Amino acid sequence: MSSGFWSMGGYARYVWPCFGFAGVVLGWNLWSARRVVAAARLRARRALEMALAEDASR
């Protein structure tokens, strides 16, 4: 890549942080959504295990 591309015509200190922040927001959304699903699956699995244990103890 040419240095002209990275310098963005003198606006690099604004352009790259702008794209960087948007990338962070996209990345955070993907990471947090995966985390929400994983945590919900874990909670549901625990609820199921507790229900099965209660059934077995009766």
Added chain:
Amino acid sequence: MWTWFYKLASPPHVFRVAAAFVPWLLGVAALALGYGLIDGLAIAPLDYQQGDAFRMIYVHVPSAILSLTVYTVMAAASAVALIWRIKVGHAVAAASAPIGASFTLAALVTGSLWGRPMWGTYWAWDPRLTSELILLFLYVGVMSLRSAFEDPARGDRAAALLAVVGVVNVPIVHFSVVWWNSLHQGATVVRLGAPKMPGSMLWPLLAMWLGFMLFYGAVLCMRLQGELLNRERQALWVREAIKS
């Protein structure tokens, strides 16, 4: 004919559809974002006034449009949940709020980074910027209100009411540049009539817009799965889904 529509009120059906859509939405979003980034950063010509600084449009505009779109989706889902007492509506609203808040923050931060070289300041109490900041506060308010009640059903109803009332801010954000004197430029793409940009600049913007929308669809589907699992934890369909 309307069977598919009625099925949208069924949590197990929505859970299955959401799970099936995620890989497709993410795949097409990645393609659109990849094309938009390469074209927008390296191929699109310079703006004759703003030079390379105009390239910030490729993340700022999709973030700003998404901030309004997500709020509209959240308010519509809340209205459906309040009027027809459809639980999936509350789940969609709850899943949308953090996504919308993050893109509103992205619109504000990327906008201020663009404002510094163009206007000479990171922030001004301009109608567009101020109404967008109010939108962020509305998102935070909706999320806070939902978690402020011990009874989740009451929290859902209170948050839904605020979401529906707050939707009045969406047209205010959009038309603020028309109704009041503003530093912010007028609508370039979302307007009556043809866009004001040449195709070489417009296509990467449309690709980024599509990419952001599909990305929202994907993360909404993922968060929606989590919401439905949490809300229906004791339901038989959740137990069967977890077992499988």
